[in-house]
Amino acid sequence: MVRKLLAIVEDLAVILGWAITVASIMLQAMYKPRYGIVVASPISLTLLDYLSLFGASVLSGMILVDAEKVMLGYIASLFTSLLIMFVALISPSFLGTVKYSSVEGLLYGGAAALIFQYVFPTAIFVCLAGGVLGGILGEKLHM
Amino acid sequence: MLGIGIIVAYSIIAIAAPIIAPHDPVHDFYVSGDFSTPSWFKYIPGTSGVSETVNPIKDPSFRDSDSLPPSDKSEWNFTTTSTQSSNVRVEWTPDVGRPGSPGSASIAFTRTDRLKPAGVVNAYLTHTFYYPYQGPPKRFIGNITIFARGAENVPLEVRVYIANSSGFKFYLWSSSTISTTSTQWIVPTSSLDSYDSSIITRVETLTSVRGTDPAKWMFSAPSYYTYGVEVFFKDEKLGPLDGESRLYIDDLNLKLLGNAYGILGTDHFGRDIFSQLIYGARISLSVGLLAAVIGVVLGLLIGLIAGYLGGIADELTMRLTDALLVLPGLPLLLVLIAVLGPSIWNLIMVIGFLGWMGFARTVRSQTLSLKERPFVEAAKAVGAGKWHIILRHILPNVMSLVYVSLALAVPSAILSEAALSFLGLFDPTVVSWGRMLYDAETHEGVQKWWWLGPPGISIALVSLSFILIGYALDEILNPKLRQRR
Numbered sequence: 001m002v003r004k005l006l007a008i009v010e011d012l013a014v015i016l017g018w019a020i021t022v023a024s025i026m027l028q029a030m031y032k033p034r035y036g037i038v039v040a041s042p043i044s045l046t047l048l049d050y051l052s053l054f055g056a057s058v059l060s061g062m063i064l065v066d067a068e069k070v071m072l073g074y075i076a077s078l079f080t081s082l083l084i085m086f087v088a089l090i091s092p093s094f095l096g097t098v099k100y101s102s103v104e105g106l107l108y109g110g111a112a113a114l115i116f117q118y119v120f121p122t123a124i125f126v127c128l129a130g131g132v133l134g135g136i137l138g139e140k141l142h143m
Numbered sequence: 144m145l146g147i148g149i150i151v152a153y154s155i156i157a158i159a160a161p162i163i164a165p166h167d168p169v170h171d172f173y174v175s176g177d178f179s180t181p182s183w184f185k186y187i188p189g190t191s192g193v194s195e196t197v198n199p200i201k202d203p204s205f206r207d208s209d210s211l212p213p214s215d216k217s218e219w220n221f222t223t224t225s226t227q228s229s230n231v232r233v234e235w236t237p238d239v240g241r242p243g244s245p246g247s248a249s250i251a252f253t254r255t256d257r258l259k260p261a262g263v264v265n266a267y268l269t270h271t272f273y274y275p276y277q278g279p280p281k282r283f284i285g286n287i288t289i290f291a292r293g294a295e296n297v298p299l300e301v302r303v304y305i306a307n308s309s310g311f312k313f314y315l316w317s318s319s320t321i322s323t324t325s326t327q328w329i330v331p332t333s334s335l336d337s338y339d340s341s342i343i344t345r346v347e348t349l350t351s352v353r354g355t356d357p358a359k360w361m362f363s364a365p366s367y368y369t370y371g372v373e374v375f376f377k378d379e380k381l382g383p384l385d386g387e388s389r390l391y392i393d394d395l396n397l398k399l400l401g402n403a404y405g406i407l408g409t410d411h412f413g414r415d416i417f418s419q420l421i422y423g424a425r426i427s428l429s430v431g432l433l434a435a436v437i438g439v440v441l442g443l444l445i446g447l448i449a450g451y452l453g454g455i456a457d458e459l460t461m462r463l464t465d466a467l468l469v470l471p472g473l474p475l476l477l478v479l480i481a482v483l484g485p486s487i488w489n490l491i492m493v494i495g496f497l498g499w500m501g502f503a504r505t506v507r508s509q510t511l512s513l514k515e516r517p518f519v520e521a522a523k524a525v526g527a528g529k530w531h532i533i534l535r536h537i538l539p540n541v542m543s544l545v546y547v548s549l550a551l552a553v554p555s556a557i558l559s560e561a562a563l564s565f566l567g568l569f570d571p572t573v574v575s576w577g578r579m580l581y582d583a584e585t586h587e588g589v590q591k592w593w594w595l596g597p598p599g600i601s602i603a604l605v606s607l608s609f610i611l612i613g614y615a616l617d618e619i620l621n622p623k624l625r626q627r628r
Binding site: 124136 | 531
């Protein structure tokens, strides 16, 4: 019973870690200062950022191993990371920095739009591919 | 074979685009007049008034001393109204020029008798050329850059003109009187361009006909024309003069843009349509192939996992698939590209992302059937892991679906890209066939079949060829369709 519970806690910790890593990579890209005129793409994720996302996902997949856990973990971590990013981006609102409700509305809308622009669709693909690859590698290594 | 032939031909065109295409499809503006017809139109009986681009001045930046008189190689003539009281001469000045220019032409004025003003002295630097076409050019564009030194001694004024064989001069630009040494190179505030409103107004005033085209009016017949610079040295100040007044001239150019160009003419910015078609093959094929690969890989991955795992993973992924399937594709694409920005990578990713659902369902149903087969049960019995079974036992059995789906997904992705570009959501830094259609549609190119036809036919041909290949693969790989030979 305890062992089973510990296994669940371990899986949850991995999923949470995966989500926090994804969220922190995204947030550092969002807060990174940008120079020059941005013409076609509003996002500033670099190849290194994508590689970090992929690496984190591979690692998580290798720990989770089981295909079902990887898939569910991927979905759960994706939604958790979205939540973390959203909370971080709207933090000026609940920290009392924003005085007006109209600005608060703008902040919420802006945060949602920014997260969507950063996450969709490349980061989603990269995390899924990383997770699946990690699962395959994990299974091979465990065997 | 026909499908493969078409794809191979377009792939070769796409790969060899920098060699085949004579111009950059996006940045080479005004290689000819805007909306030029293909140059082979001149061979069609009954066609008249065709002209091609003429660049009469070969060396606008005055490379060496040979580029100016008295050299025999000079394309310029120099004349002056100077009498014995003054000395006016043209020289090549290698040490003065626009940044990046090897030098400039300079016209210098000095008094012969330092105590006696010479009055107004004119100097002309001219180039006479033959315009060979019956039809007028679509547009002419001239350039000049000047720099005055010592104008505080003798003020000067500069004019640029075009003259016809009968000696009629039309001034494209006149400077105001320059009476100080310039601090930087002077570029005319109004361009020496037949599309410039000030030139059009002056021509309309001269002809008393509204809507007169300056290019048509000036170059009305094949003949000799002169392009020149006229400098007035206003030596009217009494008193001794020891210094000289000098005008440096650089970037003295004239381009007559024709109304016919290349194999397919030009667009509204005078860019070569043939080059756009060639480079468009690159973009359309890359977008089509990459988006199709992304869509098929994603569909395969989700279909395999959902089908094999079942349970909550299957439920979640299939409900997501259903949700995306019921959303109308094109409006969703439009919204996503509008939010993400129309870069070429975003186009590829979004088209790929919205192209996996149908294939995922097909793979899932196949996987559901395969996972109950004895060889999968046997693998499970010997302790094979889930990933191992998916990769080694199920994936090889659904690969035939992948080839067919990939071939059939490419035309769909190409058409999606063309549709988005046609609606204005294209990457501004590249040209695709869809963008060509958009440009033609928004700039009254609908009647110009040489502009509208090639990209449209290319999209249709490439799509058809991939569909033919898809059906051929289906016939080969699907046992139900396989024919006994």
